Amino acid sequence: MKPAMTRRRLLKLGAGALSSVAAAPMIQRGRYLLFAGTPQEQAFSARVVKLVEESTVIDMLAPLSIVSERTDEWLRRPESFTEAEFRLYRDSGINVFHDTTGDSAGEDSFSGMLHWAAQWNGFLAHHSDWFLRITTPDHLRKVNGSGKIGFLLGLQNSDHFRTLDDINLFFGLGQRVSQLTYNSQNRIGTGCMDRRDGGLSDFGVDVVKRMNEVGMAVDLGHCGDQTTLDGIEASAKPPLITHTNVRALVPGYPRNKTDEIFKKMAAKGGIAGMTAVRSFVRDSEPTTLENLLDHYDYVAKLVGVEHLGIGSDTDIRGGYDAQAKEDWERTGGRYRAQYRFRHKIDMDEMTQLKRTYLLTEGLTRRGYSDADIALILGGNFQRVLSEIWTV
Numbered sequence: 001m002k003p004a005m006t007r008r009r010l011l012k013l014g015a016g017a018l019s020s021v022a023a024a025p026m027i028q029r030g031r032y033l034l035f036a037g038t039p040q041e042q043a044f045s046a047r048v049v050k051l052v053e054e055s056t057v058i059d060m061l062a063p064l065s066i067v068s069e070r071t072d073e074w075l076r077r078p079e080s081f082t083e084a085e086f087r088l089y090r091d092s093g094i095n096v097f098h099d100t101t102g103d104s105a106g107e108d109s110f111s112g113m114l115h116w117a118a119q120w121n122g123f124l125a126h127h128s129d130w131f132l133r134i135t136t137p138d139h140l141r142k143v144n145g146s147g148k149i150g151f152l153l154g155l156q157n158s159d160h161f162r163t164l165d166d167i168n169l170f171f172g173l174g175q176r177v178s179q180l181t182y183n184s185q186n187r188i189g190t191g192c193m194d195r196r197d198g199g200l201s202d203f204g205v206d207v208v209k210r211m212n213e214v215g216m217a218v219d220l221g222h223c224g225d226q227t228t229l230d231g232i233e234a235s236a237k238p239p240l241i242t243h244t245n246v247r248a249l250v251p252g253y254p255r256n257k258t259d260e261i262f263k264k265m266a267a268k269g270g271i272a273g274m275t276a277v278r279s280f281v282r283d284s285e286p287t288t289l290e291n292l293l294d295h296y297d298y299v300a301k302l303v304g305v306e307h308l309g310i311g312s313d314t315d316i317r318g319g320y321d322a323q324a325k326e327d328w329e330r331t332g333g334r335y336r337a338q339y340r341f342r343h344k345i346d347m348d349e350m351t352q353l354k355r356t357y358l359l360t361e362g363l364t365r366r367g368y369s370d371a372d373i374a375l376i377l378g379g380n381f382q383r384v385l386s387e388i389w390t391v
Contacts, residue, residue: 035091040354048361051373056144057356058096058378058385060152060177060242060273060311061221064089066320068327075119078126086130086149092316093356095143095378096134096150098177098242113160117153117173124151135174137386154242156222157182164210171214176389177240178211179219180204180231183335189227192254193335197224200231208234215391220265221311224254228261237388238269240381243311245280245295254338255280259302266303269387271380273311274299276350277320279340280313289349293362296376305372309381310359312350319351 031043065071074081101116124133132139132148143150154177161167183193188204190197211218212235219240220228232239247256265272274295282291299308314320320331321344332339349358363373
């Protein structure tokens with residue numbers, strides 16, 4: 001049973017802010033003013049506030065910062081991450097941030113990802129009062145009431161697995177999720193941006209089996225269609241598609257998944273996280289939260305709400321569009337045209353501190369029950385990650 005008041009309820013959002021949701025001003029009957037005194041000040045219903053605060057909210061692609069210079073500074077000098085920044089993330093309503101990189105490819109991927117794991121483990125150890133490294137089902141059960149930010153180590157490529165034993169090594173370093181491929185071909189399979197998809201290789205099948213054995217989640221987000229289907233078939237554990245959307249709603253978009261994939265993923269007990277990258281959501285303007293909710297509705301009707309989660313693929317500090325101009329223009333690399341980026345990459349509502357509350361409010365408008373919203377916010381990913389990690 002959760003305590004009546006947890007540190008996650010403490011929304012200290014600047015000088016003069018109220019100390020808890022329970023004490024937030026009721027500006028209308030059943031509506032509370034959150035993020036008071038900030039540009040994101042907004043009233044939310046008591047139902048929305050309760051759902052967010054009592055759920056274990058898991059965003060399966062939520063970098064602490066898209067801006068690489070900020071992250072690099074934190075990893076070089078962990079003490080540069082301040083208490084004010086800790087409060088920013090804690091007050092967002094997100095309990096578990098899955099912060100990953102897609103740069104784990106090429107000849108130096110193994111040594112580069114060793115360095116990555118060492119840096120993040122050092123950062124998390126330095127801030128053990130603020131962060132909880134999520135590696136077990138028990139961590140997922142306890143994180144909401146801990147007052148800490150849950151941090152899940154995962155990668156958007158598995159090119160650092162030179163041999164099957166490397167999977168055990170990185171599991172020991174705390175990695176609990178690995179995407180089989182990023183945008184392009186590796187020794188495991190084919191990325192979604194390649195012209196031809198040869199599916200999962202023999203080595204890839206062995207990688208999936210070893211990941212199942214050690215308790216590392218198989219993520220198929222960036223995989224090509226055939227590689228995705230092969231990964232689903234090869235996995236004895238529920239497969240994850242941590243961040244994607246529905247191709248039927250954005251025809252021809254390579255990063256979104258087909259109905260066939262969603263159905264086969266669901267048949268294996270898997271979860272798909274819906275993303276807030278603008279071009280994933282809609283191929284024309286305006287692109288709004290309502291359009292993102294259409295993707296939730298589509299998957300819920302196709303395979304059931306128990307196979308839905310959040311995989312925003314952006315941060316809460318301005319997202320990709322807050323990058324320096326030269327970084328913004330490099331985002332997507334050689335596949336930028338295939339990503340169909342427009343004048344903005346992010347959805348305006350979903351790079352904000354209050355995005356979890358906005359999404360929850362939108363789900364209530366669409367008629368989802370409290371129980372189903374709690375599953376989408378994190379209950380589904382908690383259930384399935386706990387199953388995957390139990391070996």
